[in-house]
Amino acid sequence: MGTSGAADPRAAGATAARAAVGDRDDARLLMVFCSALHDPVAVLAGIRPVAGATPLIGCSTTAVIAAGQSDVDSGVSVVALGGPGFDVTTGVSLDVSGRQREAGAEVTDRVTRAGTGRRHQVLVLLTDGLVVGQEEMLAGAYSVVGASMPMVGGASTPHPTAARHTFQFHGDQVVADAVVGAVIASDGPFGVGLRHGWRKVGEPMIVTKSDRNEVLTLDDRPAVEAYLSRLGAPPEAFADPPAFERFAECRPIGVRSRGGEVVRNVGNSSGLARGVLCSSGEVPEGGVIWPMEGDVDTVLQAADDACRDAVAGLAGAAPLGLIAFDCETRARLLGPDGQRREVRRMAAHARPAPLAGLYTWGEVARTKGINAFHNQTLVVLAVG
Template sequence: MKAIRVASVRHTHPDVAARQCRLRVGPEAPAMLLVFCGGKHDPVAMLAALRAEFGPVPIHGGSAAGVIGREGCGYGGFELGVLAIMDPGLVPRAVLTEALRRDEVAAGAELGAAVGAIASPDAAVMLLFDSVASRAPPLLHFASSIVEGFHDGFGNTPLQLFGGGLLTDMNLTGGWVFAGDRVLKHAAVALVFPPGVAVETVIMHGCRPISSFMEITRIQGAEVFELDGEPALTVIERMLGLPPGGVRGQELSLTVTLGQKLGDPYAPYQEGDYVNRLILRATPEAGSVTLFEPDFALGAQVQIMSRDNSLMLDSVRRGVAAMNAGLVGTDPLFALYIDCAGRASARSGAAIEEAELVTQGFAPEVPLLGFYSGVEVAQVGGGIGRSLDWTGVLAVLRRR
């Protein structure tokens, strides 16, 4: 019996979608389900449908802006992806917090401390969380704050942290979490895999530095006002050859990010060494740019990073090839592709779906499931887990 089975389908009715997944998984009883569900489905109805088909097994996961499977990729809102863990010896222990609404750093610390109490050294831990704090006004649960708190609570023990933020759609209008037998808002779940399971990740974004290192000399939250003592927007416009004051609104979002390189700043370029932050908007009156996350600090050394679709696609091809090569001589269990929703062709304008390069190029013998996320989490530069933007994280769970 295969230890892991996957299915991905698309149907408007939860009962039919769950039944189709059940037929593809097979009649044997799974020990746990990892589920990602399009945001147009009613989560309570979907949870009931899955439990009707699969029985009273724990179900973890949540909403997704889209689902990625061998059968195809979709983000219309009615997708359902199921990963069934058939071997009880591979089932992770689940730890939960419902405190994101109150304080994201504190909630992360609560979760990290609980994980630290049960995790083996260098444990593989999958972190999944509701990305949307409020629809009106539009507010996010900052992933960087959750991850920062998690590490504070967990401590300095080695850890293999990966995961992502859950959305209902690409407009960031909602999110929710499957937590065993419940559907929750403002929650995060950590799945702590047994000691015999490890995870390998490859980070794929394709953003490349087009500037030297610059110091953030004025910042407030996520709004960067100055780089090297000059208005941040002026510096970026000059680097891109744009006329001063010519950038309005969100025009920078599809062309550049701000990147922070971790580790040796003089080491050769490796995209897995960078944390990139999307630029949400420019404010010419203040000369500032606002980032997707508020974790860059005063004094941080950053670079302007070029972002385009050809770099993104080349990055995926290289990353998949590297992961395939790294699997030789190992015992992989399954792969999870956590893909920024902005990288889908409907958002990025890419001629092809970059996720299809993963499903078509990654080792066909390894069960694969993926979802479109709000934020991605992975180990950066060989260090601790960090939240990422505009990134695809290919994570392969394997036996140690």
């Protein structure tokens, strides 16, 4: 892994790539995580002379995750996987909006078609965080691979203070409104950890009326009223959109599923006047949910637990590295000091191997069950 906080995007890409690849010529895949503040074309222009024609995927982020890196806000991080024990196939599906499920199936079919004789495989998907219907893309991917391999990844993010744009990388392309994928096949194992750090508040509630990602009523009460009342919200949160967003962004809901609770963000105030909770993912009518809350300590503990679970999945093999897909809402709760503490904790589970990652607008992880889309969650991939 290599990282750079250089202000010049071409220099940042080149520095990070040189640190990741070194003097070796057997890289099989580069994963590039890049601040949305950077010009992605210039970042690629810095990487390519170092890495040659090595297959490449990646996306934008609010900040990169890297042990010992202090200037992550404008950073570039490059992860290199290689050696004789890896085979990699990459793919991209463009113009995703309006055909999300088809696009998810399309890219997954492309990256799985080659096949491999290696024992261990993982599907990595990087989606555009500005595209609605993330679950549909992942359902399309699942329709191709089913339960045959674990799935990890995340949704690209814009920078919170800059223009609202995202981007993804595939090979020499900079794309958007796309889903980028790779199948990594290895002689060594992979481990996946999935934790969030939120705890349930009170008894479960029934989703008595919903429409995809909008929750209209909970226990036959207007959803906003029922949610805020359960959590003891201040009066201003019931009517003032900024106050609601500040309160709700770190108080998600947990949706019961066959694989356990799936966390959904409800910090969008667009439905406040109608009494509707707007989620980042689908909340099924007739389902069971819990309002949830957490604090710095529980979120940090989740980072420890996710890394521990991922390393345990290697069945005793030493990790070659950890790759983290961490929700940017968790980062806002932690603040700069808490983020540094979280990175130090994750790095401790990787040592002496490297840690790299990014902050996402939705996390991808499927190890069991069908659901693979998560909010306000940390996903860790351990490479053995």
